[in-house]
Amino acid sequence: MTKKASVAGKACIVGGGVIGGGWAARFLLHGWDVSVFDPDPEAERKIAEVLRNARLSLPALADVPMPAEGALRFADTLAEAARDAHWIQESVPEDLALKHKVLADIQTVATDTAVIGSSTSGFRPTQLQDGARNPGQILVAHPFNPVYLLPLVEIVPGRIAPHEILDRAVATVTAIGMKPLVVRSEIDAHIADRLLEATWREALWLINDDIATTQEIDDAIRFGFGLRWAQMGLFETYRLAGGEEGMAHFIRQFGPTLKWPWSKLTDVPELTDALIQKIADQSDAQSGASSIRELERVRDANLIGVMRALKARDWGAGALLGEHDRRLAALMPEDIPEAGMSAEPLRMLDLAVLPAWIDYNGHMTEYRYAEVFSDTSDRLLLMIGMDDDYVAAGCSYYTAETHIMYIDEVKLNQRIYSTTQILSADAKRLHVFHRLHAGDGDRLIASAEQMYLHVARESGRVCEAGSALLEKVSAIADAHTHIPWPDTAGRHVGQR
Amino acid sequence: MTKKASVAGKACIVGGGVIGGGWAARFLLHGWDVSVFDPDPEAERKIAEVLRNARLSLPALADVPMPAEGALRFADTLAEAARDAHWIQESVPEDLALKHKVLADIQTVATDTAVIGSSTSGFRPTQLQDGARNPGQILVAHPFNPVYLLPLVEIVPGRIAPHEILDRAVATVTAIGMKPLVVRSEIDAHIADRLLEATWREALWLINDDIATTQEIDDAIRFGFGLRWAQMGLFETYRLAGGEEGMAHFIRQFGPTLKWPWSKLTDVPELTDALIQKIADQSDAQSGASSIRELERVRDANLIGVMRALKARDWGAGALLGEHDRRLAALMPEDIPEAGMSAEPLRMLDLAVLPAWIDYNGHMTEYRYAEVFSDTSDRLLLMIGMDDDYVAAGCSYYTAETHIMYIDEVKLNQRIYSTTQILSADAKRLHVFHRLHAGDGDRLIASAEQMYLHVARESGRVCEAGSALLEKVSAIADAHTHIPWPDTAGRHVGQR
Numbered sequence: 001m002t003k004k005a006s007v008a009g010k011a012c013i014v015g016g017g018v019i020g021g022g023w024a025a026r027f028l029l030h031g032w033d034v035s036v037f038d039p040d041p042e043a044e045r046k047i048a049e050v051l052r053n054a055r056l057s058l059p060a061l062a063d064v065p066m067p068a069e070g071a072l073r074f075a076d077t078l079a080e081a082a083r084d085a086h087w088i089q090e091s092v093p094e095d096l097a098l099k100h101k102v103l104a105d106i107q108t109v110a111t112d113t114a115v116i117g118s119s120t121s122g123f124r125p126t127q128l129q130d131g132a133r134n135p136g137q138i139l140v141a142h143p144f145n146p147v148y149l150l151p152l153v154e155i156v157p158g159r160i161a162p163h164e165i166l167d168r169a170v171a172t173v174t175a176i177g178m179k180p181l182v183v184r185s186e187i188d189a190h191i192a193d194r195l196l197e198a199t200w201r202e203a204l205w206l207i208n209d210d211i212a213t214t215q216e217i218d219d220a221i222r223f224g225f226g227l228r229w230a231q232m233g234l235f236e237t238y239r240l241a242g243g244e245e246g247m248a249h250f251i252r253q254f255g256p257t258l259k260w261p262w263s264k265l266t267d268v269p270e271l272t273d274a275l276i277q278k279i280a281d282q283s284d285a286q287s288g289a290s291s292i293r294e295l296e297r298v299r300d301a302n303l304i305g306v307m308r309a310l311k312a313r314d315w316g317a318g319a320l321l322g323e324h325d326r327r328l329a330a331l332m333p334e335d336i337p338e339a340g341m342s343a344e345p346l347r348m349l350d351l352a353v354l355p356a357w358i359d360y361n362g363h364m365t366e367y368r369y370a371e372v373f374s375d376t377s378d379r380l381l382l383m384i385g386m387d388d389d390y391v392a393a394g395c396s397y398y399t400a401e402t403h404i405m406y407i408d409e410v411k412l413n414q415r416i417y418s419t420t421q422i423l424s425a426d427a428k429r430l431h432v433f434h435r436l437h438a439g440d441g442d443r444l445i446a447s448a449e450q451m452y453l454h455v456a457r458e459s460g461r462v463c464e465a466g467s468a469l470l471e472k473v474s475a476i477a478d479a480h481t482h483i484p485w486p487d488t489a490g491r492h493v494g495q496r
Numbered sequence: 497m498t499k500k501a502s503v504a505g506k507a508c509i510v511g512g513g514v515i516g517g518g519w520a521a522r523f524l525l526h527g528w529d530v531s532v533f534d535p536d537p538e539a540e541r542k543i544a545e546v547l548r549n550a551r552l553s554l555p556a557l558a559d560v561p562m563p564a565e566g567a568l569r570f571a572d573t574l575a576e577a578a579r580d581a582h583w584i585q586e587s588v589p590e591d592l593a594l595k596h597k598v599l600a601d602i603q604t605v606a607t608d609t610a611v612i613g614s615s616t617s618g619f620r621p622t623q624l625q626d627g628a629r630n631p632g633q634i635l636v637a638h639p640f641n642p643v644y645l646l647p648l649v650e651i652v653p654g655r656i657a658p659h660e661i662l663d664r665a666v667a668t669v670t671a672i673g674m675k676p677l678v679v680r681s682e683i684d685a686h687i688a689d690r691l692l693e694a695t696w697r698e699a700l701w702l703i704n705d706d707i708a709t710t711q712e713i714d715d716a717i718r719f720g721f722g723l724r725w726a727q728m729g730l731f732e733t734y735r736l737a738g739g740e741e742g743m744a745h746f747i748r749q750f751g752p753t754l755k756w757p758w759s760k761l762t763d764v765p766e767l768t769d770a771l772i773q774k775i776a777d778q779s780d781a782q783s784g785a786s787s788i789r790e791l792e793r794v795r796d797a798n799l800i801g802v803m804r805a806l807k808a809r810d811w812g813a814g815a816l817l818g819e820h821d822r823r824l825a826a827l828m829p830e831d832i833p834e835a836g837m838s839a840e841p842l843r844m845l846d847l848a849v850l851p852a853w854i855d856y857n858g859h860m861t862e863y864r865y866a867e868v869f870s871d872t873s874d875r876l877l878l879m880i881g882m883d884d885d886y887v888a889a890g891c892s893y894y895t896a897e898t899h900i901m902y903i904d905e906v907k908l909n910q911r912i913y914s915t916t917q918i919l920s921a922d923a924k925r926l927h928v929f930h931r932l933h934a935g936d937g938d939r940l941i942a943s944a945e946q947m948y949l950h951v952a953r954e955s956g957r958v959c960e961a962g963s964a965l966l967e968k969v970s971a972i973a974d975a976h977t978h979i980p981w982p983d984t985a986g987r988h989v990g991q992r
Contacts (some may be wrong), residue, residue, distance in 0.1 A: 002564075012592070018737065029733075031503075033823070037665070042641070064797055087568050094616065097972040101906075105766060106705060107715045123873070144720040144721065144724075145736070145737050150717035150719070150720055150723060150724070151719045151720075152715070152716065152720030154716070156662050182714060183707070183712075184707075184708075185705075185707050187702075187705075187707050189786060191702060191707065191712065191713060191716045192716040192717070192721060193706050193714070194698050194702065195698050195699060195716065195717070195721075196695040197698075198697065198698040199691050199694055199695050200694055200730065200732060201694065202690050202694040202733070203644065203691060203730055204895075206683075206687060206690065208798070209662050209683075209688065210678070210681060210683075211680075211681050211683050212679070212680075212687050214729075214731035214732075215731075216677060216679075216687065217687060217691070217729060217730060217731060218728065218729025218730060218731050218732050219581065219675070219677055219729065220648065220650070220677055220687045220688040220691065221688070221691070221729035221730060222725060222727060222728060222729050222812045222813060223648035223675040223677070223695055223729075223812070224640040224644070224646055224648030224688050224726030224815070225640065225691075225692060225725075226722070226724075226726045226727075226729065227646060227726050227799055227802055227803065227813055228640075228646070228722075228799070229717050229718060229721075229722030229725055229726070229799075230722045230723050230725070230726035230802050231718060231719065231722075231795065231798035231799065231802060232714065232718060232795055233710075233713060233714025233715065233716070233717035233718050233722065234695060234696065234699055234713060234714060234717060234799070235699070235710035235711075235713060235714050235775070235779055235782065235783075236710075236714050236779075236783050236791070237776075238792055239779050239783055239788070239791070240641070240788060240792055240795060241514065241641050241987075245774045247775060247779040247780070247946070248772050248775075248776040249775065251772050251775060251915065252772065258617075266568050276744050276747050276748065277744065278892075279743060279744075280733070280743045280744040280746060280747075283731055283743040284733050284743075285734065286731065287731075287732050289737055290618050292735070292736060295728075295735070295736055296736055297733070298809075299724075299727065299728055299733075300965045301738060301809055302726075302727035302728070302805070302806060302809055302811055302812075303723055303724070303727065305805030305806060305808060305809055306723055306726050306727060306806070307723065308805065309801030309804065309805040310798060310802070311693070311803050311851075312793075312801060312850055313797055313798055313801055313850060315794065315798055315868075316718045316719070316798070317718060317719050320719070330983060342891050352691070354586075356724040361887075362766045364974050365870070365872075366866070366870040366895050366898075367866040367867035367869075367870040369862075369865060369866075370862070370863040370865075370866030370867070370898075370900075373863075374861070374862040374863040377862075380775050398902070399862050399902050400901070400990075401899065401900065401901050401902065401989045402866075402898075402899070402902075402904055403897065403898070403899040403900075403988070403989045404622075404864075404866075404897065405896070405897050406894070406895050406896055406897065406898075409956075429951075429990075431989070431990055449989045450989065451989050451990045452767075457502070460905075474873055489989075490988045490990075492899070492986050492988045493897045493898075493899045493927070493945045493946065493947050493986070493987055494925075494927055494947050494986075495988075496896070
């Protein structure tokens with residue numbers, strides 16, 4: 001397959017912790033070249049660990065091949081890292097003076113068209129822009145951990161960012177699979193962290209007052225409203241709770257409880273050493289049996305499952321994944337081969353086994369074979385002229401039968417390719433034989449014998465294909481009469 | 497299928513709104529007989545609607561058959577409804593005087609061993625017990641909407657509930673698939689609603705101050721931390737954010753932000769008519785294109801997907817589903833062999849065509865047929881004893897061949913079910929014939945003839961299945977010799 005037409009650029013990551021590493025991984029896995037600057041001698045190891053997790057998980061959200069990974073480089077100076085970058089992301093600790101210093105250093109080398117994003121959880125863009133050489137190119141781009149999986153990024157342009165910088169920021173984070181939430185009116189802590197902060201404060205009180213442990217609070221979340229909030233937020237959920245009488249009714253009914261003593265309104269618990277130790281001890285009791293690395297893998301696998309479940313329903317974060325797939329697919333070049341007249345099966349798909357295709361045995365799961373063969377057929381049909389216009393004109397080929405023989409196993413990341421041999425074709429029927437091979441050594445993995453019928457979609461009745469299409473099919477079918485008939489074609493299930 | 501060995505009892509539901517209806521559905525679908533008392537003339541219709549949603553969704557979480565549904569009855573008086581009930585659930589509006597009146601009426605007929613649960617979001621059990629004839633049998637059992645899907649229930653016994661009442665309450669809600677969180681120290685609004693209340697107040701400020709709309713706040717949740725909280729709560733998530741340095745480090749680092757102006761600490765927004773209208777209008781713009789009923793179905797399908805994704809990972813709410821399956825299965829040890837003894841194909845999966853399964857023609861896409869048949873096979877293999885332990889011991893069935901005949905189309909939301917007929921079975925081979933039917937009128941949609949080989953996973957060689965498994969297979973296969981051989985079995989592709 002030819003290399004994709006790249007739209008990736010060069011990203012500079014300043015600060016290589018969990019957040020900076022997550023940004024680096026998202027850019028790299030979408031084909032961007034990434035330069036990292038972080039004076040921490042551990043930064044390279046830390047980024048490598050984040051990247052390892054990201055490589056195992058981000059591609060598992062996609063159902064199309066990811067672009068080839070970009071190049072990762074560690075720079076000795078900030079200037080070296082930031083020069084020529086299209087996107088510069090600052091993820092240093094929450095200290096305004098430090099951020100000002102770093103942003104000033106960045107702007108001594110950054111091009112005027114670069115976007116400079118800050119991962120700050122709390123500072124407003126106006127605070128960051130204050131005193132900058134080119135304040136309009138600095139905006140808040142606040143992501144959520146794990147950055148390589150969670151799509152949300154709060155983009156806060158403040159009052160002086162020009163439209164083209166904001167547009168470029170939105171287009172860039174969209175291209176790396178994120179969901180930009182443009183915060184129109186700047187405010188400390190943006191939107192999500194204000195909600196988190198309110199929850200966090202209340203949770204600290206519950207622990208401080210010995211009402212609940214960290215485990216009990218977490219259970220109150222993940223067995224209840226946490227499940228709701230993975231797919232609908234606070235307001236849509238309450239809209240449903242209001243039932244047929246609607247949202248205004250709900251608020252009138254439950255609003256007054258805000259004035260009841262249901263939460264600690266007016267105070268912040270003192271973070272004494274004793275309270276911190278109490279929380280740390282409860283957290284150890286809850287989660288201490290697993291290392292942070294182990295828990296991260298559990299979390300990532302869970303998030304993949306949750307997001308893929310929503311993808312199957314084309315909803316929320318899952319709908320975003322579907323859109324992103326379509327964007328990635330559109331970047332792949334038109335590499336449909338000329339219908340070959342040689343006495344060789346046509347070479348069709350060429351791809352790698354994705355993490356989501358693996359079953360509990362560590363092999364490609366059964367129905368994914370059917371998916372690869374189905375995609376192979378789709379490509380053949382496109383090759384012979386059954387494009388969108390042809391289908392829109394009223395007819396298409398329908399699959400009547402598929403007989404798959406499972407011959408060998410394939411594992412994660414294994415490269416595979418498919419071929420097609422046309423066994424016979426007439427005006428109404430198309431009989432094909434697909435093979436799936438491992439990319440290394442051409443080992444045969446599976447075969448699929450398929451019968452297609454040409455159908456008028458309105459009536460559902462079999463009818464004759466158009467002459468241009470038939471001409472193409474016949475040319476291939478004629479060439480393929482010289483290929484030996486496959487041993488396993490024409491067999492019934494269980495035939496020895 | 498034989499009736500299960502019942503451990504179900506009789507439940508009385510007082511108040512038949514969304515919450516009471518959800519309780520009724522959970523009890524009914526777990527085989528309990530349910531009496532409802534609600535003076536609202538609309539109660540019967542409302543409960544029927546909740547029950548319709550619940551029947552479509554709760555069984556979709558289980559991988560074992562649910563018990564036969566209990567009997568639903570509407571009582572004319574509270575006394576008639578509550579008499580002889582093992583569990584009486586009060587879900588009337590949040591008005592302490594009303595709740596005292598209802599609880600007093602209940603206690604004029606309730607047996608002393610009945611558990612009386614209150615769905616109150618905010619009152620403490622001590623407040624409810626105050627002045628009661630038998631205060632120790634009253635406790636808070638606070639569930640979350642939709643009650644038939646979300647597992648969390650806060651059980652708050654207060655200070656005077658005897659141990660046996662608390663134990664019975666925990667056992668009962670566990671038996672109907674819920675996750676009891678026993679709140680050890682009573683507090684207004686228990687645990688989860690304190691967290692929700694804090695978030696809700698902050699969200700109201702964001703809207704009041706025109707920082708964000710309901711849509712933007714919901715997106716901030718469901719594309720970000722809502723995904724996290726479906727599987728790990730606040731503290732376990734922050735433990736990971738703290739990275740290798742741990743929880744105490746995290747709190748010391750982020751604790752100080754609590755004192756920054758990140759949230760509205762000291763005030764409650766005035767719920768003026770203007771603010772209520774603003775929220776209602778924004779909510780209409782966000783969600784008004786769908787009716788409440790439609791949104792409920794979307795929500796339920798999403799929750800099923802999210803919870804099943806976690807089930808596949810044996811984590812959190814998903815691990816609970818697995819435990820609940822094992823409990824349900826243990827209640828009906830005789831069912832599965834019984835099912836196989838009749839000369840009828842086994843009824844297997846029962847599901848609806850999901851949006852993501854639809855192709856550009858508006859029909860179920862080709863490889864999803866393969867997925868449904870693959871899931872059907874998985875269930876058959878589980879039925880005959882190929883569980884995790886069996887696979888871990890070294891062997892499993894591998895698919896050797898699949899021949900799918902596509903007979904008719906299915907569309908979005910169409911209910912479909914699959915059946916299985918065992919054509920032949922010996923020590924090493926299992927030859928099956930699955931059918932896929934439309935749920936309305938049993939129209940045949942597709943069939944799949946499959947050959948499975950019993951394989952030693954390490955060597956990849958065919959070997960003999962275990963005797964317990966063979967015994968189960970043979971019993972079903974023997975019964976199935978009386979079913980006519982399918983017309984399309986033993987065919988090769990294109991055979992007329």
